[in-house]
Amino acid sequence: MPTIKFYRDETIQRRLSEIVGILDLGHVDLERVVAVRSIGSQSRRTIARCYALPRIWQTALERKAVYLIEVISERFDKLSKEERDKVLVHELMHIPASFGGGFRHHGNHVTEGNVESLYRKLAFAEREKKDY
Numbered sequence: 001m002p003t004i005k006f007y008r009d010e011t012i013q014r015r016l017s018e019i020v021g022i023l024d025l026g027h028v029d030l031e032r033v034v035a036v037r038s039i040g041s042q043s044r045r046t047i048a049r050c051y052a053l054p055r056i057w058q059t060a061l062e063r064k065a066v067y068l069i070e071v072i073s074e075r076f077d078k079l080s081k082e083e084r085d086k087v088l089v090h091e092l093m094h095i096p097a098s099f100g101g102g103f104r105h106h107g108n109h110v111t112e113g114n115v116e117s118l119y120r121k122l123a124f125a126e127r128e129k130k131d132y
Helices: 010-022 055-061 081-093 112-130
Strands: 005-008 033-039 048-052 067-072
Touching (some): 010 033, 010 067, 010 112, 067 081, 081 112
Parallel strands (some): 033 067
Antiparallel strands (some): 048 067
Protein backbone atom coordinates (compact mmCIF):
# COMPACT_ATOMS: atom_id res chain seq x y z
CA MET A 1 0.00 0.00 0.00
CA PRO A 2 1.50 3.38 -1.06
CA THR A 3 2.32 5.88 1.63
CA ILE A 4 1.03 9.43 1.40
CA LYS A 5 3.65 12.04 2.14
CA PHE A 6 2.73 15.48 3.47
CA TYR A 7 4.81 18.65 3.23
CA ARG A 8 4.18 22.20 4.33
CA ASP A 9 3.97 24.29 1.19
CA GLU A 10 5.14 27.89 1.42
CA THR A 11 4.12 28.67 -2.18
CA ILE A 12 0.51 27.68 -1.48
CA GLN A 13 0.71 29.48 1.89
CA ARG A 14 1.74 32.72 0.15
CA ARG A 15 -1.01 32.38 -2.45
CA LEU A 16 -3.61 31.81 0.29
CA SER A 17 -2.32 34.97 1.98
CA GLU A 18 -2.65 36.94 -1.26
CA ILE A 19 -6.18 35.64 -1.86
CA VAL A 20 -7.29 36.42 1.70
CA GLY A 21 -5.92 39.97 1.39
CA ILE A 22 -7.39 40.70 -2.02
CA LEU A 23 -10.82 39.25 -1.18
CA ASP A 24 -10.78 40.88 2.27
CA LEU A 25 -11.51 37.63 4.09
CA GLY A 26 -10.74 39.26 7.43
CA HIS A 27 -12.12 36.36 9.45
CA VAL A 28 -9.33 34.09 8.18
CA ASP A 29 -6.45 34.25 10.65
CA LEU A 30 -3.52 33.31 8.44
CA GLU A 31 -1.39 32.62 11.52
CA ARG A 32 -3.67 29.63 12.10
CA VAL A 33 -4.05 28.37 8.53
CA VAL A 34 -1.50 25.85 7.30
CA ALA A 35 -0.97 24.90 3.67
CA VAL A 36 0.08 21.31 3.04
CA ARG A 37 0.89 19.46 -0.16
CA SER A 38 0.31 15.72 -0.29
CA ILE A 39 1.93 13.28 -2.68
CA GLY A 40 0.76 9.73 -3.17
CA SER A 41 -2.96 10.07 -2.48
CA GLN A 42 -5.17 7.35 -3.93
CA SER A 43 -8.11 9.77 -4.03
CA ARG A 44 -9.59 9.76 -7.51
CA ARG A 45 -11.54 13.02 -7.73
CA THR A 46 -10.38 15.17 -4.82
CA ILE A 47 -8.10 18.07 -5.70
CA ALA A 48 -7.82 19.71 -2.27
CA ARG A 49 -9.29 19.44 1.21
CA CYS A 50 -9.87 21.70 4.18
CA TYR A 51 -9.54 20.34 7.70
CA ALA A 52 -10.46 21.97 10.98
CA LEU A 53 -9.23 21.24 14.49
CA PRO A 54 -12.52 20.41 16.23
CA ARG A 55 -13.48 22.21 19.41
CA ILE A 56 -13.05 19.09 21.55
CA TRP A 57 -9.44 18.78 20.38
CA GLN A 58 -8.90 22.49 20.94
CA THR A 59 -10.08 22.07 24.51
CA ALA A 60 -8.05 18.92 25.16
CA LEU A 61 -4.89 20.38 23.65
CA GLU A 62 -5.51 23.90 24.99
CA ARG A 63 -5.19 25.35 21.48
CA LYS A 64 -7.14 27.82 19.39
CA ALA A 65 -8.75 26.71 16.15
CA VAL A 66 -6.42 25.75 13.32
CA TYR A 67 -7.35 25.09 9.70
CA LEU A 68 -5.31 23.04 7.29
CA ILE A 69 -5.66 23.27 3.52
CA GLU A 70 -4.23 20.28 1.69
CA VAL A 71 -3.59 20.27 -2.03
CA ILE A 72 -3.23 16.87 -3.66
CA SER A 73 -0.22 17.32 -5.87
CA GLU A 74 -1.14 14.73 -8.51
CA ARG A 75 -4.31 16.65 -9.41
CA PHE A 76 -3.72 20.22 -8.26
CA ASP A 77 -0.47 20.66 -10.20
CA LYS A 78 -2.12 19.75 -13.52
CA LEU A 79 -4.60 22.62 -13.26
CA SER A 80 -4.25 26.03 -14.87
CA LYS A 81 -3.47 28.98 -12.58
CA GLU A 82 -7.12 30.05 -12.82
CA GLU A 83 -8.38 26.63 -11.74
CA ARG A 84 -5.81 26.39 -8.91
CA ASP A 85 -6.99 29.78 -7.61
CA LYS A 86 -10.62 28.65 -7.79
CA VAL A 87 -9.72 25.54 -5.78
CA LEU A 88 -7.99 27.65 -3.11
CA VAL A 89 -10.93 30.08 -2.96
CA HIS A 90 -13.27 27.09 -2.59
CA GLU A 91 -11.24 25.67 0.30
CA LEU A 92 -11.06 29.05 2.06
CA MET A 93 -14.85 29.28 1.81
CA HIS A 94 -15.13 26.22 4.07
CA ILE A 95 -13.72 28.32 6.95
CA PRO A 96 -16.62 29.94 8.83
CA ALA A 97 -16.70 33.58 9.91
CA SER A 98 -16.38 32.50 13.56
CA PHE A 99 -13.00 30.84 12.85
CA GLY A 100 -13.77 28.62 15.80
CA GLY A 101 -12.97 25.16 14.48
CA GLY A 102 -16.24 24.61 12.68
CA PHE A 103 -16.63 23.90 9.02
CA ARG A 104 -18.90 25.24 6.28
CA HIS A 105 -20.18 22.37 4.19
CA HIS A 106 -21.27 22.49 0.57
CA GLY A 107 -24.73 23.98 0.28
CA ASN A 108 -25.83 27.55 0.70
CA HIS A 109 -22.38 29.14 1.07
CA VAL A 110 -19.79 26.88 -0.54
CA THR A 111 -21.27 26.71 -4.03
CA GLU A 112 -19.85 26.79 -7.53
CA GLY A 113 -21.58 30.13 -8.12
CA ASN A 114 -20.11 31.72 -5.00
CA VAL A 115 -16.64 30.39 -5.82
CA GLU A 116 -16.94 31.81 -9.34
CA SER A 117 -18.10 35.18 -8.00
CA LEU A 118 -15.16 35.46 -5.59
CA TYR A 119 -12.75 34.28 -8.26
CA ARG A 120 -13.96 37.02 -10.64
CA LYS A 121 -13.37 39.59 -7.88
CA LEU A 122 -9.86 38.17 -7.35
CA ALA A 123 -9.02 38.16 -11.06
CA PHE A 124 -10.35 41.71 -11.51
CA ALA A 125 -8.31 43.03 -8.57
CA GLU A 126 -5.14 41.38 -9.88
CA ARG A 127 -5.69 42.80 -13.40
CA GLU A 128 -6.22 46.27 -11.92
CA LYS A 129 -3.00 45.94 -9.91
CA LYS A 130 -1.03 45.03 -13.06
CA ASP A 131 -2.39 48.05 -14.92
CA TYR A 132 -0.57 50.42 -12.54
